[in-house]
Amino acid sequence: MPDVIPADSVGIVTPQIAQFDTPLALSCGQTLSSYQLIYETYGTLNQSASNAILICHALSGDHHAAGYHAMSDTKPGWWDTAIGPGKAIDTDKFFVIALNNLGGCSGSTGPTSTNPETGQRWEASFPIVTVEDWVESQARLADLLGIQTFAAIVGGSLGGMQVLEWSIRFPTRLKSAVIVASAPKLSTQNIAFNEVARQSIRRDPDFFDGNYINNNSVPTNGLGLARMLGHITYLSDDAMGAKFGRQMRHDSYQYNYGIEFEVESYLRYQGEAFTKRFDANTYMLMTKALDYFDPAAQTNGDLSAVLSRAQCEFLLVSFTTDWRFSPERSEEIVNALVKAGKSVSYAKIEATEGHDAFLFPIPRYMTALNTFLTRIASNLTTEVK
Amino acid sequence: MRSDLEMIDEWVQPNIRVLDLACGPGELLHHLIQNKQVNGYGLEIGHEDLNTCIAKGIPVLEQNIDEGLQNFDDQSFDLVLMTHALQQFRRPDLLIDEMLRIGKECIITFPNFGHWRSRLHLALKGRMPVSDFLPYNWYDTPNIHFFTFQDFERLCREKDIKVLRWAAVDGQLKDHWWIRSMPNLFSETAIFHISR
Numbered sequence: 001m002p003d004v005i006p007a008d009s010v011g012i013v014t015p016q017i018a019q020f021d022t023p024l025a026l027s028c029g030q031t032l033s034s035y036q037l038i039y040e041t042y043g044t045l046n047q048s049a050s051n052a053i054l055i056c057h058a059l060s061g062d063h064h065a066a067g068y069h070a071m072s073d074t075k076p077g078w079w080d081t082a083i084g085p086g087k088a089i090d091t092d093k094f095f096v097i098a099l100n101n102l103g104g105c106s107g108s109t110g111p112t113s114t115n116p117e118t119g120q121r122w123e124a125s126f127p128i129v130t131v132e133d134w135v136e137s138q139a140r141l142a143d144l145l146g147i148q149t150f151a152a153i154v155g156g157s158l159g160g161m162q163v164l165e166w167s168i169r170f171p172t173r174l175k176s177a178v179i180v181a182s183a184p185k186l187s188t189q190n191i192a193f194n195e196v197a198r199q200s201i202r203r204d205p206d207f208f209d210g211n212y213i214n215n216n217s218v219p220t221n222g223l224g225l226a227r228m229l230g231h232i233t234y235l236s237d238d239a240m241g242a243k244f245g246r247q248m249r250h251d252s253y254q255y256n257y258g259i260e261f262e263v264e265s266y267l268r269y270q271g272e273a274f275t276k277r278f279d280a281n282t283y284m285l286m287t288k289a290l291d292y293f294d295p296a297a298q299t300n301g302d303l304s305a306v307l308s309r310a311q312c313e314f315l316l317v318s319f320t321t322d323w324r325f326s327p328e329r330s331e332e333i334v335n336a337l338v339k340a341g342k343s344v345s346y347a348k349i350e351a352t353e354g355h356d357a358f359l360f361p362i363p364r365y366m367t368a369l370n371t372f373l374t375r376i377a378s379n380l381t382t383e384v385k
Numbered sequence: 386m387r388s389d390l391e392m393i394d395e396w397v398q399p400n401i402r403v404l405d406l407a408c409g410p411g412e413l414l415h416h417l418i419q420n421k422q423v424n425g426y427g428l429e430i431g432h433e434d435l436n437t438c439i440a441k442g443i444p445v446l447e448q449n450i451d452e453g454l455q456n457f458d459d460q461s462f463d464l465v466l467m468t469h470a471l472q473q474f475r476r477p478d479l480l481i482d483e484m485l486r487i488g489k490e491c492i493i494t495f496p497n498f499g500h501w502r503s504r505l506h507l508a509l510k511g512r513m514p515v516s517d518f519l520p521y522n523w524y525d526t527p528n529i530h531f532f533t534f535q536d537f538e539r540l541c542r543e544k545d546i547k548v549l550r551w552a553a554v555d556g557q558l559k560d561h562w563w564i565r566s567m568p569n570l571f572s573e574t575a576i577f578h579i580s581r
Contacts, residue, residue, distance in 0.1 A: 315439070334446060335456045341402070341424050345439050346446040364432060371439045 002068065002076075008084045009076065010042040010067035010091055015107060018144055024102075024137060027292075030127040034116060037141050038063050038107030039099035042083060043091035045147070050380045052147045053089060053373075054138060055079065055098040056155030056162035059230070059286050060278055062106035065098035066091075081361040088369040093377040094151060102137050103129040103285040111281035112213065124210025128285060131158075131293045135165045139173065149173050151376050156180035156358035157325060158286070161293045164333065167310040168295055176376050177310075178369065180317045181358040183329035184303050184336070185294040190324065193233055194287040197226035201280050210281050223280045224271030231270050236321035236354030296336075303336035310337075314344040315372045317365060319357035345372065389494050389558050389574050390416070390468065396492060396550070396578055397421055401463035404487065406450055407470035410434045411443040418443065423464075451475050457487045468494045469574075472528040478540060481579075485546065490580045497553070499533030499569040534569040541579060552576040 005011050021034045040063050045052060055065050057078075066083035068076055083089045083096055100108040103126065111126040142150070153174045155163045160182025167177045186194070201207060204222030208215040232240075244263040259265045299305035316334050318327035327348050337344040347368045351357035357365070390413045397403070399421040405414045408427025411434070417423045427445040429435050438445035448456075451474055465488030471477045472495055484491045496519055497503075506514035513523040521528065534553065541548055553564045553572030564571040 313442075331456065338426055338446070339458065339461065343442075343444050344426075344446070345435075345444055346448075347435060347439075348447045367436060368439060371436050375440055375442055 002071065002073075005068065005071075008086050009080065010084050012071070013040050013042065013064075013067040013069065013077075015040050015063055015069075017107065018141055020137075020140055020144075022140070024133070024140075026127050026133045027130040028128045032102075032109070032127070035102060035109035035137070036107075036113075037099050037102065037109075037137060039097055039141065040064060040066075040077075041098075042066055042096040043094050045095040045145075046380075048381055049147050050149065050151060051094050051377070052142075052145075052150050053094045053096045054142070054150050054153045054166075055083070055089075055096060056134075056138070056153065056159035057098065057101060058155070058157040058159045059290065060274070060283070061100075061159065062104060063098050063100040063108075064106070066096070079359065081359065082366065082369065088366040089154065089373060090370070090377070094373070097141070097145065097147075099138065099141060101129070101134045101286075103282060103289075105279035105282040110279070111210070111285065112279050121213055123213055123281060126281060126285070128288050130289050131161050131165050132169070134162055134289070135169055138162070138166075139170055142173070149175060151380055152176040152178055152373060154178040154180075155182070157182055157355065158290055161290070165293070165295060167312050167314070168306055171309050171311040174312045175379075176313045176315070176372070178315045178317070178372065179330070179333065181319055181322050181325050181330070181355055182316075182333070183325045184296060184333050186290055187329070191291050193229065193324075194291055197229050197287055198284050200225040200229070201284060204280075207280065210284075212280065218275065219280045220272070220275040223275045223278065223283060224268075226280075226283060227274040227278075228267045228271040231267060233324045234355045236323065236352060238321060239352050239354050239356075242352065303332065304339035307333075307336050307342060308340040310340070310342055312343075313376075314342060315368070316344065316346045317358075317368060318346075318348050319351040319353070319355070319362075319365075320348060321352055322355045322357060324355040389552075389554055389576055392552050392554070392560075392576055393466070393468070393492050393494070394420070397423065397464065399423070402461070404428070404457065404462045404465045406454075406465065406467040406484070407473070408434070408438065408443075408445065408466075411438040411441060411445060413466065413468060414438075414443050415441055450480065454483045454487060459486055460489055462488045463490065464488055465491045466493075467491070469496065471495045472530045472532065475529070477530055477532075478544075481540070481544070481546070485579070485581050490549065490578065492576065492578050493537075494574055494576045495532070495537065496528075497534045497569065497572045497575045498531040499535060500573050501570050504570075534572055534575045537575060537577060541577070545581075547580050549578040549580055551578065 019036045024032045064077040065079045066077040085092045100106040103110045105112050111122045115122045153163045153166050160179035163177045163179050201222035204219035206217040207219040247262040295306050296303040316330050318330035334346045349365045403423045403425040405427045414425045414427050428448045465484040503514045553568035554560050554574050556573045
């Protein structure tokens with residue numbers, strides 16, 4: 001795939017790299033003296049630079065959100081279901097930017113990059129980055145691309161948290177915010193899952209306290225295990241049941257610890273595949289960024305007080321079978337926005353896919369997204385500033 | 386705009402906070418946002434209606450009112466509205482309590498089942514009336530409670546609810562002196578503006 005690029009695809013895309021030499025002071029107290037961000041764009045920026053949409057990625061996401069890098073690619077970008085000509089995020093109307101966050105492992109500066117001060121890979125010494133740091137770095141990328149105000153900033157899950165932070169930190173720099181399957185902060189259970197994931201990585205003997213590359217090693221067992229755990233939380237019990245049930249490998253029980261059930265095989269495959277494309281230190285960093293995010297902490301837990309700064313219109317979407325970030329978590333944001341008197345619409349979408357639903361082309365979800373963005377597009381200024 | 390909605394419009398002060406329960410495609414709310422600069426939200430569960438609201442830029446939240454309104458703080462809205470929907474909820478009496486908890490004032494419109502034609506239909510044919518306003522059979526109707534202008538007034542008295550004003554209109558949504566004089570018999574739609 002693809003023999004032919006589908007008509008509603010953005011086609012072949014080439015990632016670009018932006019280099020930043022203005023030091024970035026991070027929440028953790030450390031400073032990155034220079035760094036780079038890798039990003040892709042789809043569609044065309046209009047003359048007044050008013051039609052840009054920023055896509056914020058989730059935990060294991062990257063800059064490749066839509067289209068193909070080459071005709072030999074087996075799969076398009078991670079959110080190709082939503083981004084393209086005529087799709088919910090319509091690239092005939094919008095100029096879409098997707099990037100890999102700082103601390104990532106797909107081309108932006110992160111643990112696998114070389115620390116210019118030591119000439120060595122950062123690995124475990126890469127500072128912990130937060131959602132706030134990401135938003136700051138994304139704003140600098142917007143500056144570089146000549147975008148003062150985004151028509152919309154869109155994100156699911158951890159991406160939704162970045163959107164929320166944007167609306168608070170840079171209220172005049174976005175016209176609208178789309179927050180999908182997200183939460184205003186992690187629950188204790190969410191943090192607990194993240195900690196188990198991190199511990200499974202840290203306790204892998206191949207982890208070497210995070211300096212595994214310098215030790216010619218990869219903590220595949222720990223990272224694979226972390227992903228298996230994560231994967232379970234992204235699906236719903238119903239979705240897993242429908243896909244695998246109690247389907248077995250053999251006709252009868254083997255009474256050993258090999259693969260008996262198909263779901264075991266699936267999880268092992270998912271875990272292993274993930275270790276080939278993702279870095280363990282990045283996984284640790286990203287889960288930490290999730291844990292730390294809590295914008296209401298600055299207003300003593302009053303989410304509506306901190307959201308009173310926002311000036312954009314909001315669309316929130318949740319999915320009925322999502323238990324990692326359940327609809328109630330999205331509704332916390334909705335209720336806080338209503339309390340603060342902000343413009344917000346909310347759709348709770350029937351879906352069987354669990355948390356992963358935000359990546360599926362569920363018709364009602366795509367329609368809501370498209371309807372909201374179509375109106376945003378119709379209100380855009382087109383004159384040159 | 387439906388003229389019962391026009392009547393409501395006259396009663397609404399500008400620049401207030403409005404919650405419209407079961408807002409449908411958001412006709413009234415859109416009008417109030419545009420012309421009265423209200424800060425308004427609609428609640429709706431109909432998918433097409435939700436989408437229509439989103440397309441018009443009306444803030445709308447998908448929420449099942451029968452599952453409760455606990456997410457809204459006491460007296461957090463100046464006005465809570467419900468047009469032609471009260472008869473569709475499980476416990477209208479408790480819903481009115483909730484509306485008056487959330488809103489300083491409420492405006493409720495409902496079809497008056499005491500209208501002479503409804504009475505006549507039931508008396509002569511012995512069957513539940515089907516009309517333009519209530520175009521459903523008894524088994525597929527979303528309207529699960531039938532009550533009259535008088536029933537509503539009585540409920541307000543029992544609950545010590547103040548009726549700030551009321552209006553009663555016919556099928557063409559016009560008010561006439563004879564409807565005003567005997568609203569229970571002649572009104573097809575009742576409009577109540579109430580508070581605690």
